[in-house]
Every structure is written in structure tokens, then in C-alpha cells.
Amino acid sequence: MSVKERDPLTGHQTTGHEWNGITELNTRVPRAVWFFIAVTHIWALVYWVLMPAWPLVTTYTKGLLGYDDRTRVERQLMAANAQRADWTQALATLPAEDIRQDPALMARVAQTAPALFGDNCAACHGTNAAGGPGFPSLVDDAWLWGGDTATIMETLRVGINAPHPDSRSSQMLAFGETGILTRPQIRTVVNYVQSLSGRETQADAQQLAEGATIFAENCASCHGENAMGNQDIGAPNLTDDFWIYGGDDAAMFTTIDLGRQGWMPAWEGRLTTAERMALTIYIQDLGAEQGK
């Protein structure tokens, strides 16, 4: 069997072996293969000489270019910073009114803010900043802490009930859990609070009056005599029918029964001042656009 034969089709010789009918030709390795081997090896050699490549026992060859990923990306980031400086500096230092008056700066804001909002804020406040159960809408003009630029900037910097040392802190007490109010009392005050924003309630006038008393005794200290809220301590206005946790019976009962303590992250450290300013202007304008 192991006689070298010539393949009639190609004219090449076989190696003379046969495995269950399979034979193999002894064709030379095509020139192109050698060529590409040479090309790839030479390229690799050059690369090894120029860049970090071969390990030694406690160190490695650093490459003639003296260049590595970490220095490269750090330089890129620094260069990008420098390139953005013309407008980031302005955003970080100028008063908001001046920024709003400068169309060039406002164009920067328009380009920067949407993706920033999408990557950092939309998870809680929603893609269109309209909020959701537990997360306030940022476009309804009902502010816990205030909607002016300085206040929002501060809220973003330190967060609310966040681990930041200067964090704003606020808490809605757990009146039911702590035994301050009974369940019927909570139900009564719920009806009262609902009536303040013109919601339908089944309560009659006497119950509402009772609710008003409970409110004055327990709630007014934070939410104010007229329940218009108090932005110094982040207590919401209860007369505007905008709700973080919901204005229906069940949600409101839970709010008063178990209390609430929203947690808004602090963005200092994660976002720069300029980025926070861009976001502030962005959400203010978004609110204005959506007709408040």
C-alpha cells in the first residue's frame, strides 16, 4: 500500500501512506504561507521591541516607546479636560443667569445633559424626569427643597439622606408604627390630606374636622399650618396633588403608618461641578418645557 503514487489530477506525489482509503499528497508549502509567516513575525518583533512585552522574573521589558495604557488614557483624559475647559470652567463658576444668556454655553448644556441624565438619574427619576412611585418628578414644579439653581446644585452635590457628610436629611415619621396615631386616626388624617388637594374622599365634614385637628397637632410642625410644606426641611407641599409615593388611600396610609425617608445619592465625586450645573439647567428647562 505504501507505494508513492502520483495523483493523476494534480500530478503531485503522495506520501505513500493510506488510512482507510485516505491518502495525502506531499505538496510543498505554498510560498504565500511563508510570506505571511514572515510578515506576521516581523510585525510581532517590532511590536515587542516598542511596547511592554516579555516577562523577566521580577520585571518585564518596558518597550522602547516607554508608553503604556495607563499613561495613555490619563493623558487622553487630561487633554479632554483641557479641551472642555473653555465651557466647563464657565459652567462651574458663572451664575446660572449668565449661563442661560450665553447660547454657546446653552448648546454645551444641551449636548451634555441628556446622556448624563440617562446614565445617572433616569434610573430613578425616569427617562423623561417625570419620576415614579418613590422618586419625585423633577418637571412638576413641586419642589421638596426648592427649584432655584443654587438649591438644586446643593441637592445634587450632597444628596438627600445620603452617606455624604453634608447630606440633606429629612424624614417622614412613622406615626402608625411608633404608636403615635391609631389606624382609624391615620385613616381620618389621610382623608383630610386628600381633601386638601381637592381629591374625592368619602369622609363627611365631621371626619374632616377631626382630621384637621390631628393634622394640626402632628403634622403641621413639618408640613406647615396650611400644609404647604417646608422647603427648609424637605417636607413636601400636601395641597398640590403631586405625589412622590402616591395620593391614593393605600399609599398615603403606608406613608403615615411606616414613614418615609427618600434616599437621593450625593453626586459630588461622581459628577463634576460643571456636569451638575448642566443637569440642573437641563431639569429646570425640562420642567418649563412640559408646561409645569
Add this chain to the structure above:
Amino acid sequence: MFRTLLGPFARFFEFHAKTHYRAERHSMALAGGILLAASIGGFIEIAPLFTIDDTVEAAPDMRLYTPLEQAGRDIYIREGCYACHSQMIRTLQDDVDRYGPYSLAAESKYDHPMLWGSKRTGPDLARVGEKYSDDWQVRHLADPRALVPESVMPQYAFLLDTPLETESLPGRLAALRAVGVPYSDAQIANAASDAFGQAMPDSDRAGGVLDRYGEETNLRIFDGRRDRLTEMDALVAYLQILGGLTDLAARTQPARGEN
């Protein structure tokens, strides 16, 4: 020129082909040759990672995962979160701009195994710790599309109702010590109690956690349930510490500009 360039390759090959022709009659010679050829690369690439000093940066402030966080990490592995989420911010400008300082080797030096991932169906999580609230994490895990309508992430609501198994934690910490994580005897012995205490700040077991793992440790009711310790507590505790074991990266990398 071309010919002289290729000469050595061709001659080497001619020699190789001849020896090969003889060797291919001996199965064990073939096997030995294969083993040899296939060992060189792996050895040269892996062994020096243990001997070259600056492979892993020194991070003196590095802390260990608490038993609760380690239990959360084990759940993260169990559920296959790594199939969609990376934990490795590359040295690329857009990675750093989106996720924060690039990841350092030191940050995963106690990660057995590492969870760097190979696919980002969801965002990188290397620095997601404290980016969102516990409440958000819990609700997002329970029903991602309720918070992010575009999400394709699965729901993990059952974690909220599954009590965390803590009995095996001492054994797990001991196994981790066997592979090089410096847990102390006290940490191992109290692992189950510490897991409970970390998620029950009002209980009498909470104090020991701070003693053993440092004042910075997050001591909170992670899942919003005071009545029991759940798997959700563990997973959220783990997510909230991601990127927070050491602040080496933030300290050593130039900030993206303070303005």
C-alpha cells in the same frame, strides 16, 4: 531578499518535517511533543504574574468583604449576573467617562474568582456601590422594567422572600482564607452572627460587625424588611460595596477635572 528572509523559516521547517515524519510513528513521542509545545506559552504568561512585583498595586486601605457581602457575592455568582454585567473598567477614555476611574488589579485581589465578565448586556458594575439607594436596588432587582422600561434584565423578586442561609458562612470564609484572603479566626467564628448584625443595625449583633470590619462598614436594613434577613439583603449589601473596598483608584488617578 524575500528568499533570504524566508530561508531560516524554510530550513527550520524542513528539519522539523523530517523529525516529525519519524516521530509520528510513536504515539507517546507525539503526545510528549504536544504537551511541550502547548505548555510554554501558558507558563510564560501566568507564572510571572505571581513574581513580578508591580502586577498588583499595594492598597493598604483595602478591606475584606463582610460575611454578608460575601454571601451576596455568592448569590451574584449563583444567579449568573456576570453573564450580563462586567466589573472591569478598561483603560479607555469612554469607559472612564461613563463608569469612573479605571479598575486596578488591587481592587479584585480578594476576588476568588474574579468577576470581570466578558459581555456588557447591562452596564459595568465595578463602581455601582452607593450610586443608587438600597431601595432602588431592591425594587430594581424585584422588577427591573418597573423602573427602567427599556431593560432586558430578569426579575429577582424571590430574593426578597428567601431567607439568607448563614450557617455555612464560617466554612465559606475559612475556604477563602485557605486560598489567601486574610480573614481572622474571630471573623470566621462570628461570620453567621455578623451577617445578621450587618443587616439588622438595631440588633445586639450589629456592634461586632464594626469591630471586626471597620467603622466604615455599611450597617443598614438593605432590603427594607426589619423582620428577617433575606438573600436580597446580602445581594444589595454586595452591590453597595462594589468599588468601595479601597479608594486607591480615586486617589491615584487624575480626576476628570473638578469643574
Add this chain to the structure above:
Amino acid sequence: MIKRLTIAERQTAMLLSVLIALAGFAMAVIGRGDPMGVHGWIVLILAGALFFALASALYEPEPTEDRAVSYYDDPTKVGILLTLVWAVAGMGMGVWVAAQLAWPDLRFDAAWSSFGRIRPVHTSGVIFGFGGNALIATSFHIMQRTSRARMAGHISPWFVLLGFNLFCIIAATGYLMGVTQSKEYAEPEWYADIWLVIVWIVYFVLYIRTLARRNEPHIYVANWYYLAFILVVAVLHIVNNLAVPASFGAAKSYSAFSGVQDAMTQWWYGHNAVAFFLTAGFLGMLYYFLPKRAERPIYSYRLSILSFWGITFFYIWAGSHHLHYTAVPEWVQTLGMTFSVMLLVPSWASAGNALMTLNGAWHKVRDDATLRFMMVAAVFYGLSTFEGSFMAIRPVNSLSHYTDWTVGHVHAGAMGWVALITFGSIYALVPVLWRKQTMYSWKLVEWHFWLALGGTVVYVFAMWNSGITQGLMWRTYTESGTLAYSFTDTLVKMHPYYIARAIGGAMFFVGAVIGAFNVVMTIRSVGHQAQQLDYPTGSEANEPAVPAAE
């Protein structure tokens, strides 16, 4: 099948199954309350069933013929059927995984059905279940035919085949219960890993002992590749799975390595699982079935040598291309990139060798869908290795890494190369094994071919688009020098591609189901035909001198 074993062999097999059943029982007892206990029961039930099957046939008459004059094909036959079972299961799972990314609520309200748990059922199901069984079955066939000798053993091939399938079952059921080490393609936990080591050692010994019986002094190329597959996978498996169990009564273990060292070890393993499982083994398959089907000599023995040693040597270095721009030191990344590019030449040399072998047989490629499967597989092999070397270049990888581009590349290799060469080989092999005149329906083979090719193309194009789109969106900056898109923006863009991928995958899956049906019908209803010359023969070979190049 049991009747073809001697009574002594049946007794040995019974003893083995008792031992395994006992091991299962021990696991079930020690691992109470842990998924490991469930695995114990699974082992116990399967080994017990085997025991009873053997026991019920224990005193059937012994085989009377001289077994040395024929090949031992029973394990191969079972292996081929298992390959098809896993193909349908693993690819069906793939379609479900794909569908969940398009419609995430398409699942049950149960932990086991979440993406993170079923994804590894798909990957292990197709790579190990489908691919592994195909490799074991074809290697049994090929080692006997190219040695012209009967397999060296009657129990060990069964031990290898069934033991390996037990490993696959433990793996797949484990993932559903949340048992995983998280190391991609090495997810099974420590006890499964140890079991696989035992199975693998037996496999190697069986292979070497069969080769030792050969009647042709030279070992054929296909066997070099199978040997490399068996040996190197063993080394990779043992090192990457080193771990310390948290307790011997529970599944959980912790990898011996951490951080960078773990990452490098994992991707040294992961990449070479591609190289020595999904490439070397299947090249062995290609080297046997393609020339056989085309009835042409291999184009060049010298090219075979060059590509075999090139692949064996260079592949090992390439793993770090999975870790570009990560915290792994840059010098390793450089080596990974450069070796990946140098690797392209031997890779293409083997693809070229296969395609050049078809010279003089192109009319057969046109008419015979079976050979066309093999031809297209060789083309996809060339394509995916080219793509791989390209993606290993650091700047390219900075775009492709973490995106669906990788998934597209994977499936160009896995569907286009691995699955197509397997199906081609199965269609060539089934009539030979079962001594049939022909396949049940050549029309269905034709249908399978076009569904598979169409499905692969749709899948791969969808993933290229999706991956490149996402990669570009991640790095797009506005004129202001800030990121232009949020992560969620990219999710929205992926959706149509995810639907397209699910459709392509479904086409491929339907093809596989048709293939399985066709094989079953062939076995059941096609007429018998004796094959010529399909039995061991002595060697009258005399050694030629060292062949010089012409």
C-alpha cells in the same frame, strides 16, 4: 448492545455502576439540603438504572463471533444519538436565551428560568453536550479506522461516553439550581470537575492503547488533532478548576486564584477551550471525513504539519486577548495580541488545506449536501479565525469587547464551523455505522443545509450590526467632548437585532431537529447494506523513505 459484551465484561460494568451509584448515594446523604444532594440522587438513579439494565441481561448468551475481526461501533452509535439529543436540547435552549434578550418576560416566574441560569445551560449544552459527544463518537470511529484495529477495550469506551454525559447532566442541572463557579466554559463545581478528570484519563489511555494496535506505522493527522484535544484539555481543565470547597457536603467552592491571576488563568483556559475543544478536535473530524467524502487525497502533508504545530504552539499564548485594556499587565496583553495575529497563518493553512483537498471534487460539493456542509464549515473556520485574529488587535478589541460582536464571532465559529462540520460528518457516518444503503432523505439533508447556512448568516449579521452599533455608541462623543449616548439609548437600538438573532437561531434549530429526525428515520426504515472493507486488516505496509518535498 449488552449482548455483545462477555459475561465477565458485564460483571465489570455492573461493579463500576455499583461503585458510581454508591458515590451518588454518599453525595445524596452528605449533601442533604444542598444542590449537591440533588446531584447525588441523579447519579444514584442513573447508575442504578444502568446496573439493572446490565443485571437483566447478565446471563444472556455470550457473543460467539471473533470480535477482533470487526470494529467496535456500539459506543459510537450511542454517541452519535446523544450528540443529536444534546444538539436539540442545547440549541433549543439557545433559542430561548436569545428570545429572552428580545422579550425578557418570556420566562417562568421561577428562579431557574432566568437568563443568567439558562445561558450556561445553552453554552455547556452545545459545547460539551453536542460538541463533546460528537468528538468522542467520531474519535472512536476514526481511531479504529485509521489504525485498522479494533478499539482497545469494551468497557472503557462506555465509561468515557456515559461518564462524560453524566458530567454534562450534572453541569446542566446544576446551572438551573444555581450551581456554578462562574468561570466561563468551566462552570461546573468541584465534584463534577474531579469526575471529568477521571473520565478524561480513561479516554486518553483508551486512545493511546488503540493507536498502539494500529496496522499502519504512521499516525494519521486526524489523530494528532484528537490527541492534542484530549491532552491539552486535560491540562487546561485541571489548572483552571483548582479550587477549595467551602465544605465537602456542599457544592460551593472558591477558585484557588484571585484577581489578575485568576483572570489570566481563566482566559488561558477559555481561549484554549476554543482552541483545543472547538478547533483541534473538530479539525480531526474534518481531516477524516472531508477527504473520505470527497475521495481526494489531502492537499498537502507538509501543510498539515505546519498548521498542526502552529496551532498547538501559538494558540496557547493568545488567551490574554480576552483581557485587553483590563487590569492585567500590558505585557501579557501584547503577547496575546501578537501571538493571535501570528496564529492566523497556521489557522488559514488548515482551512486552505481542506479547501484545496476539494480540488477535483467541486462537482460533488455542488451535488452532495453532506460534502457541502464540510466545505462551508471549512470556509467559516477560515472566516472566524480571521475575525478572531482581527478582534485580537487591541484597538479593534477596544470596540468589539463586551459587545455582541464577540457573540457574532463566537457563533460564526460555533454554528458555521463546529456545528456544520459535525452535521456533515454525521450524515457521512450514519449510513456507514448502521450499515444502511443511504440516508432516509437527501432532500431533508438539503433542507437542513440551507436552514443552517441561512440561520448562521442571519445570526452573525445581526450580531455584527448590533455589536458594532453598540460599541460605536458607547464611544461617541458630542462636539462638547462629552458622551453622546446613555447606556439605555444603546439598549433601544439593540432590540431589532435581538429579534433578528432569535429568528436566525430558530432557523438553525429547526435544521437540527430535521437532522435528528432524518437520522432516526434512517436507522429505523432504510434498508441494510454491507459496507466494503469496513473491518480491521493487517498491515502489509513497508516503510517508505523520508519523503522529500517534490
